[in-house]
Every structure is written in C-alpha cells, then in structure tokens.
Amino acid sequence: MFWFLLIAMVVVVAAVTLAVVGGGDGAVLPETGPEGLSDPLPEGRPVERADIDALRLPVAARGYRMADVDDVLSRLAAELAERDARITDLQQALSAAHAPRDEEPRQ
Template sequence: MWLFAVLIVLLMGGVAVVAAGRGTPMAEAYDDRPDALVPATGPLSADDLRRVRFPLAFRGYRMAEVDALLDRLAAEREAVEAADADGDAPRA
C-alpha cells in the first residue's frame, strides 16, 4: 500500500516538473487564427469583404449574421464601384 502511495506521489511530481517546463519542453504555441486576407492599406473592394472570415471564440458570434452583414457591405461596395466606373459622382 505504501509503495503505491509513493509511486503516485512520484508520478504526480514528474508531471508537475514537465508541466513547469523542465525536462522535454512542450511544443511552441502558434497562432491558429485564419488570416483576414484584406489589404492593410488602400480602399477595400467587394471581393476583399467577401474573403473576410472571423475566428470563433469561446463566447463566439452568430456566423450567419456576420456573413449577412459582409454580403450587404460587399453589395453596397459593388454599387459604389459600378457608379465610379460609369463616371457618376463618387460616394463614400
């Protein structure tokens, strides 16, 4: 009985040592969020807005609502781009 108790305590101590960073190190953390894929500078186009994807979080968001908003913004942007191409007065 005492032998098992000592073994369990040693095992827990070994786990604590590894978790504390001693021994074999854990793998490096990396950023697994998707890239937004929008240009950092310049105006955004409708295609830029369609490519945007937001990462999910623990207390996330309703994806359908965000997608609907992005579709609406992209349609509005296309209308502005079409008006600019036709030579109408530019809108913001």
C-alpha cells in the first residue's frame, strides 16, 4: 500500500509539473501583468458614496496591493481635505452673515 501511494504521488506531481511547464512543447504559462484597479475612482468629479461602495481593490499574494490602496487612500484624503476646507469657508460665511452689524449713526 505504501508503494502504491508513493507511486501515485510521484505521478500526480509529474502531471502537475508537466501541465504548468507546458507538456514539453517548450511553451510555458503566459506572462501576465499585475492585476490593476479595475474600477478606479472618477477623475473628473468628486468621489461619492456609491463610488466607494463599488470600489473593489485587487488582491495580491499577501493581501491587497499596496500601491492601489495607497492611491485610493491618497485620493480620499485629498477629497476629505477639500471638503473640510469648503465646510470651514461656508461656516465662516454663515457666521459673518448672522453676526450683528454695527450701523453707522446718521448725521
């Protein structure tokens, strides 16, 4: 029984090796480029909630691809900073509009 399992294991390993290498005709597995971000964030408009919900980052051998994650986080950080600045400007404008105005006395 031991010899049968040993021979079966050698046959399976040889078959898998031949399938990966190409069966002896010299062809190897085709080279493929790294998987990129398939649905990047829109460039021409601000990022919306639906864009984040639809975003799918490509998976690498040890998790997500760092370059794609860094790009997405950088873009989101820039969008948030821009929105925070806009909110601050609007709040200041609203405060200025509601502030009591000192009227000059009429002469």
